[in-house]
Amino acid sequence: MGRTNTPPDLLPGTLDLLILRTLLGGPMHGYGIAERLRQVSQDVLQVGESSLYPALQRLLLNGWVRGEWGASDNNRRARYYTLTAAGKKRLNAERDEFQRLVLAIQRVMETA
Amino acid sequence: MLRFLLRFHYLLRRRRFDADLREEMEFHRAQKQARMEASGLSRRDAEHASRRALGNLTLAREEARGVWIWPSLESVGQDLRYAARSLWGSPGFATLAIATLGTAIGLNTSLFTAFHALFLRPWPVIDPARVVQIMWMTDGRRPIPDAFVVGEYLHLRDSTRSVGGLVAMGCVDGREPACRVTIDGDPVGTLLVSRNYFRVLGIGLARGPGLDGSEPDPDRMAVISDGLWQRRFGGDPAIVGKTIRLNQVDFTIVGVTARGFGGTTFVRKDVMVPLSALALLRPHADALRVRIAGRLSPGASRDEVRIELDRLIRDYRGEPSPPSGKIRTSTSGQVALVPTSYDPNPGKSGSGYFIFGLLAAGTLLALVLACANVGNLLLARAATRGRELAVRLSLGASRLRLIRQLLTESLVLASAAGTIGVGIAYVLPRLFLDRVYFLFAGLDGLPFSLSPDLGVLLGTGGLVLLTCLTFGLAPTLHAVRRSIAGVFRSDRAGAGARLPLRTILLAIQVVVSVVLLVCAGLLTRAARAAAGSDLGFDAKAVYVVEFDLPPSYDQARRAAFSRALLNSLPSSAEVPLLALTGTVPFGGAPGQCRITVPGQDTGPPRIVDAPNVSGSYFDVLRIRILAGRSFKPEDEGQDVIVLSQRLAGELWPGEAAVGRTLIVDNVASRVVGVAADADTTGRTFRGRRVGIMLYRPLDARTVSAGGHISVLTRGAAADTVTAALARVDTQVQFRRTHLQDDIDRELMPMRLGATAAGVLGILALTLASVGVSGVFAYIVEQRTREIGVRMALGARPAEVIRCVLATGSRGLLIGLALGYAAATMASQVLRSALLGISPLDPMTYLSVAVVLVTAAVLAIYVPARRATRIDPVVALRHE
Numbered sequence: 005m006g007r008t009n010t011p012p013d014l015l016p017g018t019l020d021l022l023i024l025r026t027l028l029g030g031p032m033h034g035y036g037i038a039e040r041l042r043q044v045s046q047d048v049l050q051v052g053e054s055s056l057y058p059a060l061q062r063l064l065l066n067g068w069v070r071g072e073w074g075a076s077d078n079n080r081r082a083r084y085y086t087l088t089a090a091g092k093k094r095l096n097a098e099r100d101e102f103q104r105l106v107l108a109i110q111r112v113m114e115t116a
Numbered sequence: 117m118l119r120f121l122l123r124f125h126y127l128l129r130r131r132r133f134d135a136d137l138r139e140e141m142e143f144h145r146a147q148k149q150a151r152m153e154a155s156g157l158s159r160r161d162a163e164h165a166s167r168r169a170l171g172n173l174t175l176a177r178e179e180a181r182g183v184w185i186w187p188s189l190e191s192v193g194q195d196l197r198y199a200a201r202s203l204w205g206s207p208g209f210a211t212l213a214i215a216t217l218g219t220a221i222g223l224n225t226s227l228f229t230a231f232h233a234l235f236l237r238p239w240p241v242i243d244p245a246r247v248v249q250i251m252w253m254t255d256g257r258r259p260i261p262d263a264f265v266v267g268e269y270l271h272l273r274d275s276t277r278s279v280g281g282l283v284a285m286g287c288v289d290g291r292e293p294a295c296r297v298t299i300d301g302d303p304v305g306t307l308l309v310s311r312n313y314f315r316v317l318g319i320g321l322a323r324g325p326g327l328d329g330s331e332p333d334p335d336r337m338a339v340i341s342d343g344l345w346q347r348r349f350g351g352d353p354a355i356v357g358k359t360i361r362l363n364q365v366d367f368t369i370v371g372v373t374a375r376g377f378g379g380t381t382f383v384r385k386d387v388m389v390p391l392s393a394l395a396l397l398r399p400h401a402d403a404l405r406v407r408i409a410g411r412l413s414p415g416a417s418r419d420e421v422r423i424e425l426d427r428l429i430r431d432y433r434g435e436p437s438p439p440s441g442k443i444r445t446s447t448s449g450q451v452a453l454v455p456t457s458y459d460p461n462p463g464k465s466g467s468g469y470f471i472f473g474l475l476a477a478g479t480l481l482a483l484v485l486a487c488a489n490v491g492n493l494l495l496a497r498a499a500t501r502g503r504e505l506a507v508r509l510s511l512g513a514s515r516l517r518l519i520r521q522l523l524t525e526s527l528v529l530a531s532a533a534g535t536i537g538v539g540i541a542y543v544l545p546r547l548f549l550d551r552v553y554f555l556f557a558g559l560d561g562l563p564f565s566l567s568p569d570l571g572v573l574l575g576t577g578g579l580v581l582l583t584c585l586t587f588g589l590a591p592t593l594h595a596v597r598r599s600i601a602g603v604f605r606s607d608r609a610g611a612g613a614r615l616p617l618r619t620i621l622l623a624i625q626v627v628v629s630v631v632l633l634v635c636a637g638l639l640t641r642a643a644r645a646a647a648g649s650d651l652g653f654d655a656k657a658v659y660v661v662e663f664d665l666p667p668s669y670d671q672a673r674r675a676a677f678s679r680a681l682l683n684s685l686p687s688s689a690e691v692p693l694l695a696l697t698g699t700v701p702f703g704g705a706p707g708q709c710r711i712t713v714p715g716q717d718t719g720p721p722r723i724v725d726a727p728n729v730s731g732s733y734f735d736v737l738r739i740r741i742l743a744g745r746s747f748k749p750e751d752e753g754q755d756v757i758v759l760s761q762r763l764a765g766e767l768w769p770g771e772a773a774v775g776r777t778l779i780v781d782n783v784a785s786r787v788v789g790v791a792a793d794a795d796t797t798g799r800t801f802r803g804r805r806v807g808i809m810l811y812r813p814l815d816a817r818t819v820s821a822g823g824h825i826s827v828l829t830r831g832a833a834a835d836t837v838t839a840a841l842a843r844v845d846t847q848v849q850f851r852r853t854h855l856q857d858d859i860d861r862e863l864m865p866m867r868l869g870a871t872a873a874g875v876l877g878i879l880a881l882t883l884a885s886v887g888v889s890g891v892f893a894y895i896v897e898q899r900t901r902e903i904g905v906r907m908a909l910g911a912r913p914a915e916v917i918r919c920v921l922a923t924g925s926r927g928l929l930i931g932l933a934l935g936y937a938a939a940t941m942a943s944q945v946l947r948s949a950l951l952g953i954s955p956l957d958p959m960t961y962l963s964v965a966v967v968l969v970t971a972a973v974l975a976i977y978v979p980a981r982r983a984t985r986i987d988p989v990v991a992l993r994h995e
Contacts, residue, residue: 073136
């Protein structure tokens with residue numbers, strides 16, 4: 005599977021956060037999410053299917069996203085994921101936590 | 117909660133979910149391919165590249181799906197398959213283990229089933245939780261069930277406010293002579309009930325209005341059971357309104373109980389008649405004592421009911437109420453409320469609980485033994501499977517996973533055993549109780565259900581889990597811990613532990629077997645001793661002739677019949693062996709009297725058993741007259757008595773009793789004879805002192821007073837006597853029974869106890885032998901290589917056997933020592949059931965030691981022999 009996997013140094017749980025953040029812009033299908041993550045991160049984050057879909061299923065299971073079938077741009081059937089209210093709440097909490105963590109890491113890196 | 121619902125949703129629509137996921141991922145791939153094509157790749161290359169980029173699609177799908185499935189649900193299934201396969205692979209071990217555990221679980225479940233049915237299950241009435249039995253408690257501990265007379269019942273019924281309805285039942289256990297009811301001479305279980313019995317308890321009738329309905333003659337009504345309706349009336353649909361002839365009196369059938377109705381008594385009742393019918397069935401019976409049960413009014417607490425009923429009873433009896441509701445200060449007793457159950461002796465079930473407790477201890481011990489046994493077998497198996505485990509460990513299986521797998525194997529074993537156990541519990545309790553029931557009550561068929569119900573099944577499930585952990589955990593941990601280090605050098609396996617697990621298990625096996633065998637041995641000896649004990653009289657070939665006078669006979673007619681009976685007695689020359697007695701031996705407690713010796717001031721008068729007997733009584737029962745003589749016709753009208761040897765000896769130690777005077781119930785009576793001690797009351801079987809007996813003559817005076825009379829006769833004379841009796845009064849029906857049968861029935865509890873103990877003992881012995889043999893087989897298996905080397909170096913077979921024995925004998929000896937210590941303590945509990953046999957009876961202890969050691973030697977011999985036959989070459993290649 006090699007490079008299609010999540011980069012190993014991505015902090016655990018971060019993928020969920022990234023997906024939730026991506027969905028904040030509106031409903032998207034799985035491929036769209038992966039593409040968007042790749043573009044925004046300027047090709048640093050190449051999320052593979054083998055991590056993306058389990059993550060999406062996990063989010064579905066927790067009720068943070070909702071999946072609905074719809075037509076894609078090229079008129080194929082695709083499942084669109086929408087952020088739920090619970091998902092938004094979760095995103096906010098996770099984001100705060102993540103920022104705190106990043107700040108902490110930065111401080112350590114700069115002072116130590 | 118949401119997660120749970122979603123997961124559940126997934127389980128229900130798994131196919132759809134999977135299809136969705138597949139489609140979604142295929143869409144993903146197509147998009148990717150499109151992008152690659154756009155960047156210049158050929159269609160074919162793009163497809164391949166996108167597929168490659170996607171990686172292992174199946175795995176990705178599996179992982180995505182895995183999110184939805186309960187963790188490790190699949191691997192549990194895997195473990196189960198593995199366990200089943202591995203057990204299938206060693207059928208001998210599996211059969212032995214399942215049979216051993218199944219028997220032990222079955223015994224425990226059976227016992228609990230019977231206990232539950234007898235003591236815990238309420239009557240089959242509507243809302244049984246609100247129904248209580250009302251009893252009278254005199255000594256503050258054990259309530260007496262049949263403590264009230266009909267008048268008291270009526271008073272309670274009419275005055276109470278806290279009880280919604282009160283019912284009364286008479287002849288509940290049906291053993292009193294007054295309760296004997298026959299249809300054409302066949303006894304039929306009959307219950308006397310208050311008319312509101314069916315209505316208050318909410319017992320529906322299959323047909324008929326019941327006892328509440330209006331009939332021209334309200335006393336001559338009967339409700340019959342579904343069983344009797346089928347048997348005797350062939351299920352006649354027009355049964356209501358027909359008559360049934362009870363004790364030669366016609367009753368109108370006013371109802372049939374529903375099929376499957378188990379009644380409210382331990383003994384099956386086929387006929388229910390109103391309380392007032394007693395006057396028709398048995399005109400001269402004493403006032404009947406009744407059992408009262410009531411349905412609590414809504415909102416009434418048990419305490420309120422108890423206090424109210426207590427006050428009402430005292431009002432009726434004219435006793436002052438204790439001040440401020442403090443019932444405890446009363447001297448005569450108090451009302452007690454007891455939940456409904458089929459307990460044959462409710463309220464006084466101390467002995468019932470005791471017997472069940474003993475049996476439960478026995479069966480639980482058997483279960484412990486079985487667990488130790490299977491544990492040891494598993495241990496031995498682990499030794500032979502060590503290689504497999506080690507290979508799997510080194511291939512990267514996690515220890516936890518191995519433990520789980522081995523425990524799953526135990527669970528599969530235990531579940532199979534549990535299934536067998538439940539099967540046993542469906543059969544055994546009925547088999548056993550039916551027999552007890554038949555022997556005690558003389559009727560067949562238990563009225564109530566004895567099938568294990570949900571509670572029992574849950575209990576068994578718990579037991580299975582517990583046993584699984586008990587026998588499975590230790591060997592499993594042992595096997596996994598050992599695996600890596602020891603297995604490739606099998607000769608040293610387990611040698612490091614100071615007290616190896618197998619020694620502990622072996623010791624447990626031996627301890628339990630010793631305790632079970634000693635207790636079984638003691639009980640068996642006690643039963644033997646009781647059965648063979650000299651009762652002081654000879655019941656063989658003695659017949660009891662009993663008869664029921666027609667209900668139409670009044671007091672005068674009854675007295676006339678008795679006199680005729682007395683006068684018709686053939687003279688002793690003609691039929692030497694015929695006697696009359698007021699109390700048949702073993703037929704119930706004889707009357708008692710108070711005695712004082714004139715001139716001896718010994719405090720309060722003694723109370724002794726005092727049966728009325730005719731002069732020939734001693735001849736018929738072969739009780740020797742030691743001094744003086746028996747009663748003679750010339751004694752008519754005189755106050756004469758015969759004493760038993762022991763009583764005479766206690767009253768006048770070392771002096772002749774004949775000719776002396778004794779005050780019997782305030783009447784000066786002359787002692788005319790001294791008879792050998794005889795236990796006609798059956799006290800020997802209850803472990804009490806016997807032989808205190810005062811005989812009074814059965815003559816015209818006693819007979820005129822209207823007491824019960826039975827005829828005893830012996831051997832060939834029985835036919836002549838019965839014929840002669842039939843001439844006395846052609847309206848009277850006579851029945852003949854063997855006296856020995858009555859005595860045997862009295863012995864039944866002892867025999868049954870001894871049988872149960874014996875079965876448990878034999879089971880224990882079998883289990884222990886199998887277990888010990890398993891342990892030694894294990895030792896030999898473990899040390900094959902070492903033994904082979906020794907043999908190759910010239911060791912003799914005897915030395916090899918000694919070497920094997922030395923390894924196992926420590927557990928054996930520790931077990932024996934601890935077992936005897938435990939047995940001496942356990943047997944103290946049995947003391948009351950041992951009828952005078954000492955709990956430390958040396959014979960029993962010695963024989964148990966002999967039996968156990970013999971069994972152990974046999975169990976050791978086979979594997980030890982195998983050890984000596986080990987071929988050194990094979991052994992060395994054992995690696």
